[in-house]
Amino acid sequence: MLLEVRDLHVEFHTRDGVAKAVNGVSYGVDAGETLAVLGESGSGKSVTAQAVMGILDIPPGRITGGEVVFQGRDLLRLKEDERRRVRGAGMAMIFQDALSSLNPVLSVGDQLGEMFTVHRGMSRKDARAKAVELMDRVRIPAARERVKQYPHQFSGGMRQRIMIAMALALEPALIIADEPTTALDVTVQAQVMELLAELQREYRMGLILITHDLGVVADVADRIAVMYAGRIVESAPVHDIYKAPAHPYTRGLLESIPRLDQKGQELYAIKGLPPNLMSIPPGCAFHPRCPLARDVCRTDEPPLYEVSPTRGSACHFWRECMDD
Ligand SMILES: Nc1ncnc2c1ncn2[C@@H]1O[C@H](COP(=O)(O)OP(=O)(O)OP(=O)(O)O)[C@@H](O)[C@H]1O
Ligand code: SF4
Numbered sequence: 001m002l003l004e005v006r007d008l009h010v011e012f013h014t015r016d017g018v019a020k021a022v023n024g025v026s027y028g029v030d031a032g033e034t035l036a037v038l039g040e041s042g043s044g045k046s047v048t049a050q051a052v053m054g055i056l057d058i059p060p061g062r063i064t065g066g067e068v069v070f071q072g073r074d075l076l077r078l079k080e081d082e083r084r085r086v087r088g089a090g091m092a093m094i095f096q097d098a099l100s101s102l103n104p105v106l107s108v109g110d111q112l113g114e115m116f117t118v119h120r121g122m123s124r125k126d127a128r129a130k131a132v133e134l135m136d137r138v139r140i141p142a143a144r145e146r147v148k149q150y151p152h153q154f155s156g157g158m159r160q161r162i163m164i165a166m167a168l169a170l171e172p173a174l175i176i177a178d179e180p181t182t183a184l185d186v187t188v189q190a191q192v193m194e195l196l197a198e199l200q201r202e203y204r205m206g207l208i209l210i211t212h213d214l215g216v217v218a219d220v221a222d223r224i225a226v227m228y229a230g231r232i233v234e235s236a237p238v239h240d241i242y243k244a245p246a247h248p249y250t251r252g253l254l255e256s257i258p259r260l261d262q263k264g265q266e267l268y269a270i271k272g273l274p275p276n277l278m279s280i281p282p283g284c285a286f287h288p289r290c291p292l293a294r295d296v297c298r299t300d301e302p303p304l305y306e307v308s309p310t311r312g313s314a315c316h317f318w319r320e321c322m323d324d
């Protein structure tokens, strides 16, 4: 495994109390593999990614347990300067909002070039050539001219491409993309996602793709991890999940995808709201919203049951869910 997160726990200490944002997450990704992480807002997708990248806000955040093993080393046990080296060269992150991640007062050429002058000790001239090359790679038209422009002079889709170029610059082994296309128009979303998937294959990178969009997942992901209240509730190869979800929450997510052949029909939505992370329901955290819930669900927290050697579900009644 390129990256293996094991039993990760993260809390936020705030004036109102302790929010248990990540409660024993384990997932892994191999070189050349794409893991999609799904789940409603607040389920802990980004916080888990931030802990992996080493960019968590500490405080108020606090990692209270677990390991993040990357290329054989537990990153949580490295000193900050070693950690920074891994972050620079080994892994990179792409965020939803390029405009707030890119520096507004530096040209994109200077920002891309900095990756090479700072991390690779290249001359400014060589770094500029590399910047143009990268802009070509992410298919920004007229790269040679546009390299001098500033982030606000690019469209949203082009800015996301620049972010992808920044992330690729040092040829990392792992990229974490946190809702990389959410802020874009639907057609542009598809183009940017296709580009990312293509580059991921070509560079044989591991990719963790955090997304709300189940539509894109089927095309680009190898595996899916579904998060609820800071836990993985189902983890499986993508095709298994689409064939028959083994967790009622996954089923709810799948049934809320708009389908072209069902135009006009009302969308199924999971009833109720995600739990308050300061008082997560006992037993199965999903029980107040679950159509299959019964007494045992209110008292006994389900472990991740083995559904198959490559698949797990944290539901006492996963068999019933699959047969339904
Ligand atoms: N800086 C912070 N301070 C306090 N609490 C935080 C902070 N960041 C995250 N949290 C807590 O962690 C929870 C999980 O946040 P996270 O950003 O991981 O959700 P997410 O699954 O990425 O949601 P979204 O789909 O909206 O991006 C939040 O609901 C919040 O309670
Ligand atoms: S354990 Fe019970 S409440 Fe939780 S998902 Fe399964 S059936 Fe629903």
Ligand SMILES: [Mg+2]
Pocket: 045, 046, 047, 178
């Ligand atoms: Mg998020």
